[in-house]
Amino acid sequence: MVTKMESILAILLIIAIIISGSGLYYIADLDSRMARLEEAIGAVPAPTEFYLRFSGWGAGATEIELYETMLHNFMEENPKYYVKYEPMPTMYHENLLSMFGAYVAPDVFYVDSMWVPTFLEKGALYPVEELTTPEFIDMYYDFLLEIFKDAEGKLYGLPKDWSMLFLLYNKKLFADAGLTEPPDTWAKLLEYSEKIADTTGKPGLSIYTGGFERYLPVALSEGAPKPIFNSAADAAWFERTDVKDTLKWYVELYTKGKTEREAARLTPYVVSPADIGKGWLGDAFGSESVAMVISGNWIIPFLADEFPDFEFGTDWDIAPVPKGSWGRANMAFTVCLGINRYTKYPSAAWHLVEYLMGVEGQKKLVVEMGHTLPSIEELATSPDLWPQHRKTLDYLTTPGYDVVMAWFMGPKSGELGGKFSTAIELAMLGEVTVDDALTEMYNAVVDAFAE
Amino acid sequence: MTPSLFSNLKSLFEKKSRREAIEGYLLIAAGxxxxxxxxxxxxxxxxxxxxFxxxxxxxxxxxxxxxxxxxxEEIWDGICxxxxxxxxxxxxxxNVLFYTAIVVPTQTILAIILAVFANQKIKGISFYKVSYFLPSVTCSVIIALIFVWLFQKEGLINYFLSSMIPxxxxxxxxDVHYALWAIMLVAIWGTSGNLMISFLAALQALPQEVYEAASIDGAGRFKKFFYITLPLLKPMIGYSVVVGTIGCLQMFDLAYAMPGPGFSTTTVVQxxxxxxxxxxxxxxxxxxSFFLFAVIFAITYAMRRKFRYETT
Known part of the structure; x- marks a missing residue:
């Protein structure tokens, strides 16, 4: 005879099996689930034909609002489209990857240049060449397009904008220290920082502890080649004398300029933003806590928004990145607008990308907003380009950069970038020696290609 | 099998008490x-x-x-x-074992002390209870952000510290040597209030006769605390140590919101x-994750055995 308890347990067991079974079915039956999901999504806005989801990290309320207006206009002009904007402010790429895992990734999304190889390797991006004409692609800077190509040279995304580095200096603090010109060499940068600290009592320069990409202009300007890692053998980059010497110099900026100076009870001439209670270089410079920072075009709208009284031209100015004994080097940072490989409507998604990133779209989103630099070459001469941005662009011709490296180090970029920066940070904090840091970076490359 | 089960289900429904039981189970089925x-x-x-x-x-x-x-391999490599x-x-x-070894005993001892104070009949005691408990109802990430600010070189904490220790x-x-300690301080500050409430409840449930008997025997306040209160609180201490250890070993939010330099605040879950x-x-x-599960399970099991032996 079956007891009462057994009956109840049997019922519970049946419920559990049904629930777990449906769960397993849910996981196991991916293809048909995706089809059903797409069907369901496609069916939501009844009158529209193309339902698209668009995602980016959304830098601030102004940018989000602007995108919403742009998308609203796009939908008015194209009644068959419905675009849902889904900004993800934190842990963007991590979220995006797990969305891919759950088959719910957006149709159009940002990918940072460092993360492009990860997405390419896994076949997550749609080859945009198949959706557009060569003339459209030709409008963009070639050196930016290179990052978004696979080994066969096939293009998987277009740069939505770009930025490069430059020196920002506080004119008031320079005058107080008796300096008239911004430093033009790395040696002068160090000399001026010290002089400003000694005369004004404020640190001359702010840098991040870590930040491999901020160190690279120093290495490249002393003659090191671009660090592109395609195999374990490329780790040899860290064995070069110019790399060793420049890294030592860069680390000593902090160990000598901050740690040793504080031990001697002197004003440090180099600090990190965190040392002076600031979130990032923009805060440190805008609040006039330091005299110089080397940052990118993204700092310009921030300074205009947050420190409106700190005026460009009168209070602060821009100068080219200092040069080394070999020449002058700079970094270029860019983000691509990619299309999901599994999107149901590739050409509709392309239509949206074209709208946002074409001449008109970039003009509104990038140029007029003073956001960063336009990735379409002809917009560089637009009269709407902010004077600060214009000035940074002009440095490409005078004094000119001997090398501009797009921030990208080959197929393992994302993974390596973080490890290199941690190694530099530990060396700056005096936890490891510069030689140890170099060994760790060498090993990181070997490990990355060992798997 | 099927018909017998079916007839059984039928008879199950026929009886009122069984029907109630079924209703009960259906009600909890959602949860x-x-x-x-x-x-x-x-x-x-x-x-x-x-x-995979x-x-x-x-x-x-x-x-x-x-x-x-x-x-x-990674663990072995680390040991070597x-x-x-x-x-x-x-x-x-x-990091997490060190963190647990400091945080769990400190927060437990602090919670007992706070609870004993909160158990006094003095004016305005509710105010203290509420202030101790407030951190527990505040989001830990927000707490961490505020503390990052307080822990700055020129911050409030250093202002007081440097006046006490020049x-x-x-x-x-x-600083790699202090970052984890800063997180520990925040964790202790944040959880002690919560534990205090549990200890306060335990204190108020203690039998008063024992204290009265001790008073007659001439025991003082401290003797009463060490020979009566603490032994009687043992099950509660065991509970809070076990729960605290599990929580500490899985620490993520504070380390994420208050990152120290290098690997100084890396936790397992991170x-x-x-x-x-x-x-x-x-x-x-x-x-x-399953390795961590095994570690937590082993530690918890060992603790449970220890406390069971001591309480029985």
Missing amino acids: TSVILFFSIFVMLYAFYLSF SWDFLTPMKFVGVENYVKVF GGSPFRTQFFIGIK GFAPNWMR NIYNTCFAESKVGLACAK
Whole structure:
């Protein structure tokens, strides 16, 4: 005879099996689930034909609002489209990857240049060449397009904008220290920082502890080649004398300029933003806590928004990145607008990308907003380009950069970038020696290609 | 089997008391199924995933126990003094064990002291109770953000510290030797109030006769506390140590919101998170999770046995 308890347990067991079974079915039956999901999504806005989801990290309320207006206009002009904007402010790429895992990734999304190889390797991006004409692609800077190509040279995304580095200096603090010109060499940068600290009592320069990409202009300007890692053998980059010497110099900026100076009870001439209670270089410079920072075009709208009284031209100015004994080097940072490989409507998604990133779209989103630099070459001469941005662009011709490296180090970029920066940070904090840091970076490359 | 079960179900429904029981189970079915799916099923699925190599985007590949082998290799490498860049999981374990060893005893002792104070009949005691308890109802990430500000080199904490100990003003969040200590202080501050409420409830449930008898025997306040209160609180202490240990070993939020330089504040769960989302090694992350589960299970089991022996 079956007891009462057994009956109840049997019922519970049946419920559990049904629930777990449906769960397993849910996981196991991916293809048909995706089809059903797409069907369901496609069916939501009844009158529209193309339902698209668009995602980016959304830098601030102004940018989000602007995108919403742009998308609203796009939908008015194209009644068959419905675009849902889904900004993800934190842990963007991590979220995006797990969305891919759950088959719910957006149709159009940002990918940072460092993360492009990860997405390419896994076949997550749609080859945009198949959706557009060569003339459209030709409008963009070639050196930016290179990052978004696979080994066969096939293009998987277009740069939505770009930025490069430059020196920002506080004119008031320079005058107080008796300096008239911004430093033009790395040696002068160090000399001026010290002089400003000694005369004004404020640190001359702010840098991040870590930040491999901020160190690279120093290495490249002393003659090191671009660090592109395609195999374990490329780790040899860290064995070069110019790399060793420049890294030592860069680390000593902090160990000598901050740690040793504080031990001697002197004003440090180099600090990190965190040392002076600031979130990032923009805060440190805008609040006039330091005299110089080397940052990118993204700092310009921030300074205009947050420190409106700190005026460009009168209070602060821009100068080219200092040069080394070999020449002058700079970094270029860019983000691509990619299309999901599994999107149901590739050409509709392309239509949206074209709208946002074409001449008109970039003009509104990038140029007029003073956001960063336009990735379409002809917009560089637009009269709407902010004077600060214009000035940074002009440095490409005078004094000119001997090398501009797009921030990208080959197929393992994302993974390596973080490890290199941690190694530099530990060396700056005096936890490891510069030689140890170099060994760790060498090993990181070997490990990355060992798997 | 089927007909007998069916007839049984029928008879089950016929009896009123059984019907009530069924109704009861149906009522909890909603909650139970949520737990079954979102906890039990998800856990089992993570265990299943730990035998696969998966990066979210390409198809899963069965690799057997390879992920577990990697976990043990990383730990062994760490024990042998391997590079910190290759042994972050081991560093996480080391950090978290140290963190637990400091935080759990401190927060428990502090909670008992606070509870004893809160148990006094003095005016305005509710105010103190509320102030001790407030941190527990505040989001830990917000607490962390406020403390990052307080822990600055020129911050409020150093302002008081340097007035007490001249020349002592560490740059808490930027110094590898202090960053983890800063997180510990926040954790202790945040959880003691919560534990205090549990201890207060336990204190108020203690039998008064024992105290009265002790008073007649001439026991003073301290004797009463050490020979009566503490032994009687033992089950509660055991509970809070076990729960606190589990919580500490799984610490993530504070380390995420208050990151120290280098690997000084890396925790196990943070490393699992990075393995999964930053490196997209889902299988390896699941294997690490189950390793952590085994560690927590072993420690909890050992503690439970210890406290059971001592209380019986």
